[in-house]
Amino acid sequence: MAILTGSFQSKELIRKVSFTAIIPTTTRSIYEPENAESDNKDEPLKTVYLLHGWDGNHEDWLHNTRIAELAIKYHIAIFMPDGQNSFYVDQPNGDHFGKFIGEEFVHETRKLFHLSDKREDTTIGGLSMGGYGALRNGFYYPKTFGNILAFSSKIFTKRSSSDIVFDQPISRRYQTLIKGETTAALPDDMDIEELAVKVFESKEGNPRLYLSCGTEDSLIDEQRSFHRFLREHDYAHECIEAPGVHNWDYWNTSIEQGLEWLYGNAEK
Secondary structure (H helix, E strand, O other): OEEEEEEEEEOOOOEEEEEEEEEOOOOOOOOOOOOOOOOOOOOOEEEEEEEOOOOOOOOHHHHHOOHHHHHHHHOEEEEEEOOOOOOOOEOOOOOEHHHHHHHHHHHHHHHHOOEOOOHHHEEEEEEOHHHHHHHHHHHHOOOOOOEEEEEOOOOOOOOOOOEOOOOOHHHHHHHHHHOOOEHHHOOHHHOHHHHHHHHHHHOOOOOEEEEEEEOOOOOHHHHHHHHHHHHHOOOOOEEEEEOOOOOHHHHHHHHHHHHHHHHHHHHO
């Protein structure tokens, strides 16, 4: 296994962007018997693009979870870009974080490493702000991402219209993105429910979707509301609630469970 930290010049963000990568260097999972015939030899790697939360950076997942061990277990490449406090959407100031995540970063990493370009082998995931980014970009780029893992996600929708309270930096940042003072001003390309419906109506194939949130997390009601919305629209998905709050203890467990849901059957 190789753990790499690098950067490249982004055309979408017009600056160098840092990322951390975990790349398996063996041809099989360490959990396979040594004498087993390997089906992985010379095959491109399945990939997970994993997004950090508010006030974090590209090293968060590596330092706070077992993601390196899980990359070996499932023989997958993990890429963790630095998303700043962008919510991973295209910004009013011209910083195209959505296009960077959904197009440029995927394209550049596929040039640098031996990765599968199949949508079913390409996953986007994240926590909190990054959970929103995974949902937004997974639905916005369904031809690229075949799977979405969203943990403790902030879920913006126009339907849950409410005033924005500007007592925290995250709220003030949100206000600049939607160009208004209520969630009713949310652009269509930031509304998770609108994007999910568009994917469903396009009949091009829904990304497989895994949602997880702690029952003591302040965002649990947003997940429950989105879960009901998906059920009303017959969008097949997995929705997990478990004891926990908005912290790394929960996310360390949830990333393991999410990857087991995604890849576990292939290991059995």
